[in-house]
Amino acid sequence: MKVINQFINNGLQEQSVVIRNITAADYLHCHKELQISCILEGEGTAIIGDHPNQFKPGDIYFIGADQPHFFKPANDLQDRIYISCLYFDPEKLINMNGFCGEMEAILPFLNLTINGLKVPQRYTKEIAGRLDDLKASNGIERLLQFIDLLYFCSKIANWKPLASGSYNYTFDVTERLGAIYTHTLQYYNKNITLNEIASIACMTPHAFCKYFKKHARKTYFNFLNEVRISEACKKLVEGKSRNIGNIAYETGFENTITFNRVFRKIMNMTPSEYIEYFNFNNPQQNAGLTQGNRYA
Incomplete structure (x- = not known):
């Protein structure tokens, strides 16, 4: 790429x-x-x-x-x-x-x-x-x-910045991060290992960890979990799957315990609380996600 x-x-x-x-x-x-x-x-x-x-x-x-x-x-x-x-x-x-x-x-x-x-x-x-x-x-x-x-x-209050900081990337850094991001978005629901993603960046695992944290300001696996939870949020509000276990598996988590822990850490709420929050802020768009359609 x-x-x-x-x-x-x-x-x-x-x-x-x-x-x-x-x-x-x-x-x-x-x-x-x-x-x-x-x-x-x-x-x-x-x-x-x-x-x-x-x-x-x-x-x-x-x-x-x-x-x-x-x-x-x-x-x-x-x-x-x-x-x-x-x-x-x-x-x-x-x-x-x-x-x-x-x-x-x-x-x-x-x-x-x-x-x-x-x-x-x-x-x-x-x-x-x-x-x-x-x-x-x-x-x-x-x-x-x-x-x-x-x-x-x-005049809009409480804007929340998306990224963690400003950037001044060279061409080589941008190209390498692009390869890492693209691979992650394509295979986030698989078991991406450190050796695998380091090889995408053409680096040793140790060098990759230092490199990614320096330029992305977070560890790679924190970034991977953010991608997975972002996709999980989409699946939760779509209502296509009503089982937390299925959503956890579809987004790359091995079990619901880990999924729920990571979800709460990133979103500051549980999956069920996220559904209620989304319904409250989007009442017309998600009228179908009612109290009777709660996630297990």
Whole structure:
């Protein structure tokens, strides 16, 4: 898999804000522009920095400047992920603050985007509508609408960064991490051994452990468990399997005891509590997951 540092130069010389519909890249890449991605078609797993996250149509992500990311389809039969993407060089707004003090109001939010953000469900329709308005505009009108979008987002409380820190990866590091992430997303439900994943990175097990923790800021097996729990959360709310044991096995865990312990550690709640939390925040979407359809 070839991983690149992309240059988003198509249109950015003529316009400060570029927005277009594209097929999402399924390889790890980064670029200097801030990216806002609205999922139009497809579902799967997004890697934003070092964070795995399940996505579906309607989800919206802020991806920081120079933050490695890619969107992997849920299965091989799904040939593409179609997204609406906005690109903007954040340095332009930072520089603007030097002669336009009012920009100070949105800089804290702009700093938050460095680690990647996922728009809370209750705000996705509003922000998606604003992105549509941006797409229909151009010139100074588009720039002003974009600044207004950032100001709107700056007033949303309790943003939770997705990744654990900012990044400044070389090409070699990005390419190697891309191979590791891709292998993990493909085989997370298998018994991935340390020797196996180290060989993917062309390293000894000891060197791999040090390397991954240095660049991902967590151990590999912590990352693997996050991928597994992310997939488990998706299966829990889909309601296709009502048995915790089955979900644990399907996501790579050997038993429900380990699954429940890891789930609670990562999500700060049990699987059943997660279902209740999801139902409360998505009452219309998940009316079928009622009290009578509790997970064992």
